[in-house]
Structure formats: structure tokens, C-alpha cells
Amino acid sequence: MRTAGIDIGSITAKAAIMENGAVLGTRVIFTGYNVEIASRKVYDELLAELDMPGSAVEKIISTGYGRNSVPFAHKAMTEIICHGTGAHFLRNDIRTVIDVGGQDSKAMVVDGSGMVRDFVMNDKCAAGTGRFLEVMARALEVNLDDFGAQSLKAANASRISSICTVFAESEVISLISKGESRENIIAGIHDSVASRVYAMAQRIKASAPIMMTGGVAKNIGVVRALEKKFNTAIEVNEYAQVNGAIGAAVLAARL
Amino acid sequence: MSTPEKDKTRKFRAAKRMREIMTEYYIDAKSAVQTGRKVAWITSGGPVEPLIVMDVIPVYPENYGAMIGASHMGGDLCSKAEALGYSTDLCSYARADIACAIENGGPIGGLPRPDMLICCNNICGTVLKWYEIHARYFNVPLFIFDTPFCHTEFPEIARRYVRSQLDEYVSFLEGVCGRPFDLEKSREVGALSLQGQRLWQAVLDTAAHRPAPMTAFDAFFFLALIVTLRGTKTVVDFYQELLAEMNERIDRGIWAIPNERYRLLWDNLPVWYRLKWLSETFEAHDACLVADTYTTAWCGSMKYIDENNFFDSMAEAYTRIYLNIGIDEMVKTIYTMIDKYEVDGMVMHSNRSCKPYSFGQYDIQKMIQEHKGIPCMVIESHMTDERSFSESQTATRIDAFMEMIKQKKG
Numbered sequence: 001m002r003t004a005g006i007d008i009g010s011i012t013a014k015a016a017i018m019e020n021g022a023v024l025g026t027r028v029i030f031t032g033y034n035v036e037i038a039s040r041k042v043y044d045e046l047l048a049e050l051d052m053p054g055s056a057v058e059k060i061i062s063t064g065y066g067r068n069s070v071p072f073a074h075k076a077m078t079e080i081i082c083h084g085t086g087a088h089f090l091r092n093d094i095r096t097v098i099d100v101g102g103q104d105s106k107a108m109v110v111d112g113s114g115m116v117r118d119f120v121m122n123d124k125c126a127a128g129t130g131r132f133l134e135v136m137a138r139a140l141e142v143n144l145d146d147f148g149a150q151s152l153k154a155a156n157a158s159r160i161s162s163i164c165t166v167f168a169e170s171e172v173i174s175l176i177s178k179g180e181s182r183e184n185i186i187a188g189i190h191d192s193v194a195s196r197v198y199a200m201a202q203r204i205k206a207s208a209p210i211m212m213t214g215g216v217a218k219n220i221g222v223v224r225a226l227e228k229k230f231n232t233a234i235e236v237n238e239y240a241q242v243n244g245a246i247g248a249a250v251l252a253a254r255l
Numbered sequence: 256m257s258t259p260e261k262d263k264t265r266k267f268r269a270a271k272r273m274r275e276i277m278t279e280y281y282i283d284a285k286s287a288v289q290t291g292r293k294v295a296w297i298t299s300g301g302p303v304e305p306l307i308v309m310d311v312i313p314v315y316p317e318n319y320g321a322m323i324g325a326s327h328m329g330g331d332l333c334s335k336a337e338a339l340g341y342s343t344d345l346c347s348y349a350r351a352d353i354a355c356a357i358e359n360g361g362p363i364g365g366l367p368r369p370d371m372l373i374c375c376n377n378i379c380g381t382v383l384k385w386y387e388i389h390a391r392y393f394n395v396p397l398f399i400f401d402t403p404f405c406h407t408e409f410p411e412i413a414r415r416y417v418r419s420q421l422d423e424y425v426s427f428l429e430g431v432c433g434r435p436f437d438l439e440k441s442r443e444v445g446a447l448s449l450q451g452q453r454l455w456q457a458v459l460d461t462a463a464h465r466p467a468p469m470t471a472f473d474a475f476f477f478l479a480l481i482v483t484l485r486g487t488k489t490v491v492d493f494y495q496e497l498l499a500e501m502n503e504r505i506d507r508g509i510w511a512i513p514n515e516r517y518r519l520l521w522d523n524l525p526v527w528y529r530l531k532w533l534s535e536t537f538e539a540h541d542a543c544l545v546a547d548t549y550t551t552a553w554c555g556s557m558k559y560i561d562e563n564n565f566f567d568s569m570a571e572a573y574t575r576i577y578l579n580i581g582i583d584e585m586v587k588t589i590y591t592m593i594d595k596y597e598v599d600g601m602v603m604h605s606n607r608s609c610k611p612y613s614f615g616q617y618d619i620q621k622m623i624q625e626h627k628g629i630p631c632m633v634i635e636s637h638m639t640d641e642r643s644f645s646e647s648q649t650a651t652r653i654d655a656f657m658e659m660i661k662q663k664k665g
Contacts, residue, residue, distance in 0.1 A: 065647055065651070077654075077658060078651050078654045078655035078658055079651070079655075080651070080655035080658070080659075081655060081658045081659070081662070104648070115659075115662045115663070116655070116658075116659050116662065117630075117659070118624070118630065118659075119655060119656075119659070121648070121651070121652060123635050203617060
């Protein structure tokens with residue numbers, strides 16, 4: 001049975017197509033202004049890449065913030081359940097999933113059968129999200145993709161004490177003017193994100209093995225900072241960013 | 256979504272009657288100057304019975320706050336209060352109410368001017384400053400009824416302290432009204448208050464039926480009378496009528512959520528400006544909010560009332576209300592509710608406006624998950640300030656929470 005998962009996030013739209021428990025392909029594009037068009041586009045592009053007609057896919061589940069604006073999906077489910085299912089699919093002993101996306105961060109506790117037992121989301125604040133990192137990258141004039149690697153070169157991570165994105169940005173600017181190195185500031189920013197996410201995950205008694213998903217999982221600096229906080233290795237799968245879409249495709253097979 | 260036909264049967268007959276009573280009540284209050292009666296503004300958890308005895312019309316800025324919230328005027332009024340210098344961290348009832356008083360705005364053309372203010376701090380500490388502001392602004396006498404916090408017990412020293420204030424309260428009322436307090440009438444009012452509370456509890460208890468004939472959203476609406484007119488016959492008659500209607504619904508099989516599959520418990524004040532949206536969002540999951548800690552608070556301390564000595568026992572009953580007790584006591588109340596209403600999960604409103612209600616929620620959540628094994632979710636908001644509500648975030652949380660419950664329960 002062929003199924004698809006479409007995950008429409010605030011920044012990127014993701015699609016995954018699966019067949020009998022194997023991932024056939026995935027795709028990521030920018031969501032842009034029109035969610036409906038983005039969902040169609042990411043799915044069509046993936047179908048084209050796999051040289052597959054739409055009729056070859058039996059069931060589709062949509063997820064993410066735009067989940068209710070995907071007209072061709074058979075069902076919409078939240079990214080919380082989808083990320084839990086996706087992580088369990090990729091590694092079935094995972095007990096905690098940390099998903100840091102564009103506009104929010106979440107932690108989920110998953111049981112042995114992949115069911116989400118508890119979850120927590122960031123409150124109405126961009127701190128601890130991908131957006132926070134974007135703002136900081138702009139302030140530091142660094143490409144976001146280089147953020148992770150640069151922070152690993154830091155001698156001493158700066159301390160960013162403010163938890164508000166706007167205030168933290170001015171804190172970063174004042175660190176720049178004091179002559180603090182870019183690497184140290186970036187490492188400090190990663191520590192700040194990690195602290196927020198760690199504190200949040202503690203609320204639901206996060207336990208190892210831990211997997212990180214979502215776009216921010218691509219940032220090695222944040223992953224390392226989180227590993228230090230949790231005092232354990234954090235699994236980052238090659239499918240981290242499309243994990244929600246994979247989870248949706250896995251769930252679609254159960255429809 | 257339900258069909259118009261269904262909506263017709265699901266509408267409560269009593270709702271019309273309640274609107275009439277509330278309209279009459281506000282007309283009475285607003286024409287008090289003409290009729291020669293006095294108006295007291297009082298906090299929602301304050302001892303209202305002595306005011307009823309003295310024929311003073313009690314007016315509740317908090318009830319008005321709910322009205323402001325429900326009519327989506329909270330955000331604007333809060334901005335006005337902020338322009339006057341009040342912090343955004345302050346309770347949104349306080350901000351909206353202060354703005355209304357000073358700007359002379361708000362629903363129903365504002366509240367009638369008070370002749371006195373009665374502030375009981377059993378619900379929070381904010382009310383002290385809030386009422387002091389009003390006392391200065393309106394230049395009217397303020398009576399502060401101080402109820403010490405009861406972590407677990409109500410010690411004798413607290414009893415004596417609070418009881419002595421009841422005498423001071425009576426003297427204060429006699430002074431402002433210029434006539435003596437009628438003890439005989441006090442007994443009658445006490446009996447009616449207790450009867451009203453018992454009936455309100457009986458109404459809420461009908462939701463223990465599976466499926467439930469009412470939801471917490473209905474309770475948020477029907478609550479107004481037990482808050483405002485406690486101690487009057489109007490309240491007793493009304494809740495008798497409402498109780499009969501609930502029982503009739505059970506007999507006829509009219510359920511609040513037609514396909515009720517999941518039963519939830521709500522904690523904290525409602526999000527007044529999002530009642531309809533929240534109610535529809537939960538209904539779309541076949542989930543019924545069968546009970547809540549908020550509306551239960553107006554009958555929650557009945558156990559401390561001595562029916563043969565209402566006046567004296569008010570000291571304990573008003574001190575040991577839900578918001579004036581420790582977390583261990585709160586959680587006991589919640590455990591009882593979880594069992595009584597057979598709930599599958601708990602929805603907590605982390606309400607930035609109401610600190611005493613929201614502080615400790617995460618601990619309570621942990622205790623519930625450990626002892627009762629039911630999932631809990633948190634919605635973040637302000638009860639009256641709609642500027643702080645994020646629909647898509649809240650929707651994702653509710654949807655994920657319901658998906659989790661469905662996975663668990665099947």
C-alpha cells in the first residue's frame with residue numbers, strides 16, 4: 001500500500017511517500033504565502049521525482065500548522081502525533097521526541113508502541129524556535145546553514161540571558177559591539193535555545209533514548225548543546241526535517 | 256456541526272429566564288439612585304449575604320469582566336488601562352474594569368456608581384489594590400474582609416480573626432446604610448443562600464450522567480446567578496427550574512454533545528471571548544467538558560456551613576474557598592471530581608490574569624497524571640484580554656490532546 005504524508009509548517013512544506021513500511025521519497029520546499037498551493041506543489045514535485053501518478057497513492061494524511069488547508073488529504077492530524085509516530089518508525093526504542101520547527105518547539109513522550117503519552121509545547125513566544133535562530137543569524141550576518149559548524153569552533157559560549165527574541169537580539173548586538181567573537185555568540189544562542197527546550201521537556205519527564213526532529217535538528221550546534229543539557233546522546237536521523245511527513249504517511253496506512 | 260433543528264432542542268428554556276433575571280437585576284442596580292437603594296461593588300468570592308439582608312444591591316466588577324470578555328471588548332479596554340499606566344501583567348478583569356470606570360464605557364453603558372466597596376481577598380491579592388483604586392476614584396467607603404490563606408487547616412485563631420470581621424462588616428453596613436442589621440432576616444437570607452448553593456451543586460451534578468445533559472460551557476453561563484444574587488429567593492426558584500430542565504433532558508435523552516465519547520474536566524476561569532470556538536472545537540472531537548473547578552467553587556465550601564448558624568459559619572466557608580487553599584487541598588477536590596464525573600482528561604487554562612488559580616497548575620498536573628493516570632493539557636491565555644489568545648497554537652494543542660486520548664481510549 002502506498003501512502004503519503006504532507007507536513008505544512010510555518011516555514012517549510014514537507015512531503016513523504018511510503019510503500020509497505022519503506023520510505024520511497026521525501027521533499028522539502030518553502031511554504032510561502034499560499035498553504036494550499038504549497039501543499040500541492042511539494043506533493044506534485046515528489047510524485048514527479050518518483051515518476052509516479054497521483055493515483056498510485058491510496059491514502060494521504062496532512063499535518064502541521066497548515067494541516068486543514070490540504071484539500072487532497074484524507075485526514076488531518078497534528079504534528080505531535082505524527083512526529084511521535086515518525087520517530088517510532090525510524091527507531092522503535094525512542095522514548096522522547098524533541099521537535100524544534102520554525103515557529104514552535106515541542107517535546108513528546110512516546111511509549112513502546114509509538115503512542116504519544118504526553119506532550120508539551122512552547123508558550124506563545126518565539127524563543128527556543130527556528131525563528132529565533134533566523135533572527136539571530138540575520139543580526140550576525142551569518143548564513144543559518146553555517147550556524148551549527150561555526151558554534152562548534154567557539155572557545156567560550158557567550159551568555160544570552162534574555163528569553164525574549166527581541167531582547168535577545170539587542171543583547172546579541174551589544175555583544176557584537178563589545179567585540180565578542182561570532183562563534184562564541186552563536187554558541188551562546190544555541191545554549192539559550194537548548195535551555196528553553198530542555199526546561200520544557202523536563203516538564204513531561206523526558207527520558208532517553210531521545211530523538212530530535214524538525215528543521216532545527218539540522219543545526220549541529222543546537223544538538224550538541226541539548227546533548228550537554230540532557231547528558232545523553234541525541235539521535236538525529238537523516239529524515240529529521242521530514243519526520244512529521246513520514247509519521248503522517250505511516251498513520252495514513254492505518255486509515 | 257449540528258443542524259438548526261438539533262440546536263433548537265439543545266437550547267435551554269432556562270436561558271431565556273436567566274437573561275430576564277439578569278436584565279431586571281442590572282436595571283434595578285442602574286436605577287438605584289432613583290429608588291433610593293444603595294449599591295455595593297463586591298468581589299466575586301465575597302460574603303454577599305449581609306448586603307442582601309441590608310437590601311443593598313450587590314454589583315460585581317468580575318461578572319462585568321466576564322461580560323466585557325464575552326462581548327470582545329476586553330482588548331480595547333485593557334489597552335486603555337495600559338495607557339493609564341497599568342501593567343499588561345495585571346489581571347485583565349482589573350484592567351478592563353478600571354478602564355470602564357474611568358472612561359465611563361463598556362457593555363450596558365458601564366456599572367452603576369457604587370455607594371460602598373466590599374473587597375474580600377479570598378480570591379486573590381490583586382483585588383486589594385483594585386478596590387483601593389476604586390475607593391479613591393469614587394471617593395466611597397471600602398470594607399476589606401481579610402481571609403488568611405488556609406494551606407490545609409482552618410486554625411482557631413483564624414476562625415476568631417475572620418469571625419470578628421463579620422461583626423465589623425455588619426457595623427460598616429449599618430453605618431453606610433444608616434439602619435440596624437436585621438438578625439431575623441439574616442437567618443432567612445442564610446437559609447436561601449445555602450439552598451441556592453445546594454441547588455447549584457445539584458445542577459452541576461447532573462453532568463455526572465453519561466452522556467451529560469450539560470457542559471461546562473453551560474455552567475459558565477448559568478453561573479451568573481449563584482455569584483450575583485446568592486441569598487435571594489430568585490436564585491432558589493431559578494435553579495429549581497434549571498434542575499428540573501436538566502432532569503427532563505436526561506429522561507428525554509437530550510445530550511449536550513450528541514455523540515459524547517470523551518469526558519473532560521476544565522480548570523480555571525473560562526476564556527470568555529472564545530467560548531463558542533472552544534465549545535465547537537471540543538465538540539468536533541465528540542468531547543464533552545462535563546465539569547470544571549471554576550463554577551464548582553460557588554458551592555465548594557458548603558461543607559463548612561452550619562445550617563443552624565449560617566452567619567457564624569460564613570467565616571470558615573468564605574475563608575476555605577477553592578482559591579484560598581493549598582495545592583494539596585485543591586488536588587483532593589479535583590480527584591473527587593475526576594471520579595464523580597468519570598473524566599478521561601483535564602484541560603487547564605493557564606490564565607495569565609489569574610495568578611492564584613494558575614500558579615501550581617503544573618504541580619497539580621503532575622499529581623493528577625501520577626495518581627489518576629489521565630492526560631492533562633494546558634491552554635495559555637488571559638480570560639478577558641483577547642489579544643493574548645493564539646488560535647492556531649491552541650487548536651494544535653487541543654487536537655493533539657484529543658488524538659492522544661483517542662489513541663489511549665480507542
